[in-house]
Amino acid sequence: MIKLLFLLFSGLKFGKILMTSGTMLLSIAAYAMLYGWNFAIGFVLLLFVHEAGHYLAAQKRGLAVGAPTFIPFVGAWIQMKEMPHDAETEAYVGLGGPVLGTLGALLCYFLARHFDSPLLLALSYSGFFLNLFNMIPISPLDGGRITAVLSPRIWFAGVPVLIALFIYRPNALLILVAVMALPQLMRAWKYDPTSPENMRYYGIERSVKATYTFYYLALLAFLILMTHSVHEMLSPVRSGTAWL
Numbered sequence: 001m002i003k004l005l006f007l008l009f010s011g012l013k014f015g016k017i018l019m020t021s022g023t024m025l026l027s028i029a030a031y032a033m034l035y036g037w038n039f040a041i042g043f044v045l046l047l048f049v050h051e052a053g054h055y056l057a058a059q060k061r062g063l064a065v066g067a068p069t070f071i072p073f074v075g076a077w078i079q080m081k082e083m084p085h086d087a088e089t090e091a092y093v094g095l096g097g098p099v100l101g102t103l104g105a106l107l108c109y110f111l112a113r114h115f116d117s118p119l120l121l122a123l124s125y126s127g128f129f130l131n132l133f134n135m136i137p138i139s140p141l142d143g144g145r146i147t148a149v150l151s152p153r154i155w156f157a158g159v160p161v162l163i164a165l166f167i168y169r170p171n172a173l174l175i176l177v178a179v180m181a182l183p184q185l186m187r188a189w190k191y192d193p194t195s196p197e198n199m200r201y202y203g204i205e206r207s208v209k210a211t212y213t214f215y216y217l218a219l220l221a222f223l224i225l226m227t228h229s230v231h232e233m234l235s236p237v238r239s240g241t242a243w244l
Helices: 001-008 014-034 037-060 087-115 118-135 142-147 152-168 172-189 197-201 206-234
Strands: 064-070 075-079
Touching: 001 014, 014 037, 014 064, 037 064, 037 075, 037 087, 037 118, 075 087, 087 118, 087 142, 087 206, 142 152, 142 206
Parallel strands: none
Antiparallel strands: 064 075
């Protein structure tokens, strides 16, 4: 953990660290009003781990990237100061968040089972669900960045998923995602695979596309399984409890 924090903060200006820590504290305070301090701290740390995955992946590919910023009830993001030069790099950075985020949720799960902790079990469910939501194949979500290695047109597969989620449980966050996705969908509609610019960015070898497809589907299946399983485990203790 110390090594991870060192990698994240080495080379960052002090002001940016203050921005990250300040927005983290603001998010913790906001979530604590609804769910209690313990859950709020754990949930924001899971968001941090998710963003750390993007940060480390971007740094590994030599991309300039800023520290994470948090917005209560919206999530968090890292500022890409330098955009990926090809779809494979974009997919790599996009995959980093859900992979590390899933590991964070998995750690909460094992600790919850070991200590018989409803709080840690609730945190693991939140972590799994958070990363599962981000795997929806539509830009600007992580799933859109990963699947773009195949073609931007695959983003249209995420549209019915968003609509179904909104019908099942209307949420302002879903509306925000839809608004942000609209320009990307317009770009995908006009996508010409034969243009020189698109051939440079999306001209990825089939073996690489197959590899990312496998990673995406494997992680998606695991997240669906764990989200459902932990949801069922929480059923006996789910009663609108504040995790104090």
